[in-house]
Amino acid sequence: MKLSRSRKGLRVAAATVAAVALAVSGCSSSGGAQETSSSQQAGGSGGAVNQGPKAYTIAVITHETPGDTFWDKIKAGVNSAASNHGITIKYSNDPTAAGQATLIQNAVDSKVDAIATTLVTPDALAPAVKAATDAGIPVVGFNSGIDQYKDLGALMYFGSDEALAGQAAGERATEAGAKKVLCIIQAEGSVALETRCAGVAQGAPGTENLQVNGADLSSVTSTITAKLQQDPTIDYVITLGAPIALAAIQAKDGAGSSAKVGTFDLNADAAQAIKDGNLEFSIDQQPYLQGYEAVDSLWLYLTNRNDLGGGKAVLTGPSFVDKTNIEAISSYADAGTR
C-alpha cells in the first residue's frame, strides 16, 4: 500500500519533471526532439556532412501521379544515394507538363546545386531545362526522355528504352503462343505508355490497346473484365504497371478468361503473383537504380566532374523478372527496392 503510494508519488514526480521538460523544450527554439534528430542525422551519415567540402542540395522532379508504388522505389533509390553522400534532396512532382516545368523553375529559383528530372514531355520541358542549364545548374534526365535528353542539354540519362522494352514484352507474348494481346494504358494521354504499347504491338502484331482509369483500381478491374468478356479471343494481357497487373489478374478470373498476364514494373504483390504462377513476367526497369544513379552521378559530377555512360544513355532495363529468377529478387521487392 505504502510502497504503491510512494511509487505513485514517484510516477507523479517523474511525470511532472517530464511535463516541465516538455514545456521548456516547447518554449525553446531548439527543442529536445530537434537535437535528437540532428544528432541522429550526424551519426547516421557517419559525419560525411561535416567532412565533405560542401553539403549539396539536389532537386529531384518527376511526373509522379501520387500513389503509385513505382515512384516509391525511385524515391528509395534517391534517398539512399542522398544519405550516402550527405545530400539534401528536394523532391517534387506534378503529372502535368506545365506543372513540372514550373517545378523545374522553382528549383532554379531555389538555387539548388543540381537537378535530376524525368523528361516525360521533352518538348514542353525544354525551356525550363534550358533555364536551369543557363543558370549553371547541372541537369540529368532519368526514367523518360532517352531520345531527347541530349538536345535539352542534360548531362546524362538513366532509364530504359520504352519502345525496346515494349517490343521485348510483345515478343515474349508471341513466343508463348499469344494470338491476340491486350495492352492496358492506365493514364490517359501519357506518351511514355503509348510508346510502350506501340512497342508491344511491334513484338506481337495482334495487339489492341485498352484505356483504363489508373487512379481507380476497381474501375480498372471492371473495365478489363468487360473487355475480356466482350472478346474471348484475347489470350494475353500486358499491363504497364504492377498495381494494374494485379487488377488484370482479378479481372481475368472474374471474366473466366484463360489469358496470361505479363506486366511492366514490379512490387511485392506482383512478385508474389509471379511466384504463384498468376503473372508470367515483369519487365523491370529498375526504378531504384534510376533514382540512385541520377543522384549519385550528380554527386560524382559535382565533386569530381565525372560523367557516366560516355555520352550515351545508361540503360537500367528492360530486365526480365519471371519464375526463373524471382526467388533471388523477391526479398528486395518486399523491401521496396526492386
Added chain:
Amino acid sequence: MSSSVKAPAPAPAAASGRSTPPLSARLLGRPEVGALLAAVAIYIFFFIVAPPFRDFTSFTTVLYASSQVGIVAVAVGLLMIGGEFDLSAGVAFITAALTASIISYQLSVNMWLGTAIALVFALAIGFLNGYLVQKTGIPSFLITLGTFFILQGANLAVTKAISGSVATQNVSDIDGFNSLKAIFAAEIPIGDAKLRITVVWWLVFVAIATWVLVRTKIGNWIFAVGGNAASARAVGVPVNKVKIGLFMLVGFLAWFYGQHRLYAFNTIQAGEGVGQEFIYIIAAVVGGTLMTGGYGSAIGTAIGAFIFGMVSQGIVYAGWDPNWFRTFLGVMLLLAVGVNLYVKKLSTTRRSS
C-alpha cells in the same frame, strides 16, 4: 441663433464621424477584403518558412503560377457572379490548344490561322454551353459536366486518330509560331528574373473585368441576372444574352490560356486539363464570389488565384513532403475561405449595429 450657427459646424464632424464606420464597413464589405487579408497572412507565412520564397525570382514564378489559374478564373468568376457554373473550362483550354496545333500541323498552315480557328471553336463551345442552359433550363452544372466529358473524350480520341499519338507534334518551326509566342508566352526580363507575359495579360483581364463590373451597364446586368434572373428579366435585362455572353467569355479566356500552353510548351498532351475547372471555381470562391451568384468581384478572383499560386509554389519552396501537397493546399484554402467569411460577418454586424 448662435446655436443654430454652431449646429451645422458639429454636424459635418458628426456626419463624418458617423460615416466613418460605414466607410470601413463598406471596405470590409467588399468581397475581396477577406481574401486580401488571407493572402497577406499566407505570404508572410511562406516568407518565414521558405527562404527561397523571399527572392524576387521566386516571386515571379509564384505570379506565373497564379496567372496560369487566374486568366481563366476571371471569366469563371464573372460567370459565377452571373449565377452559372462552367465545369468544361479545364478541358476546354486543352481543346483550344489542340485545335490550333493540330490544324496548323496537319494542314501545314500558318499558326495564325490555326489559332484563329481555335478561337472560333472555343467561342462556339461557350455559346453552346450558354444556349443549352438557357433553352433547356437544365442547371449549368449538368450541361457543362456533359460538355466536360464530351471534350475530354474528343481531345484524346481526335488527337490520337489524327496525329497517331496522344500528344501533338512539336509545332515550333511552323510559320507564325514565333510572333504568336511573343504574344502568348513571352518572357520579360527584370534583372535576373523573368516575368512571364501571362502575368501582364492576367492583370489586364482583371482590370477590364473590374471596369465592366463596376462602371458599365453590362456589369449591372451581370449582378442582376446572378442575383435574381426573373426580376432582372422583368426590368428588361437581356438575361439570355448576358448569360450566353458570359459562357462565351469563359470560352475566350480558355482559348487564350490554351494558346499560352501551346506557345510556351510547343506541344500539348491531350489528357491534361482535367480538374482545373475546380481550381478556377475555388479561386473565385476564395476571392469572395458567392456560389449562389449575384455577388463577387474580379479582383477577388485574382486574389484567389494568387493565393493558389502562393500555396502551390510555397509548399515546394518550403521543401515539404509532396505526398501532403493536396492536404496543405486544402487546409490553406479552407483557412482562406474562413478568414473571408469572418471578415464578411464582421462587416455585416458592424453595419447593423
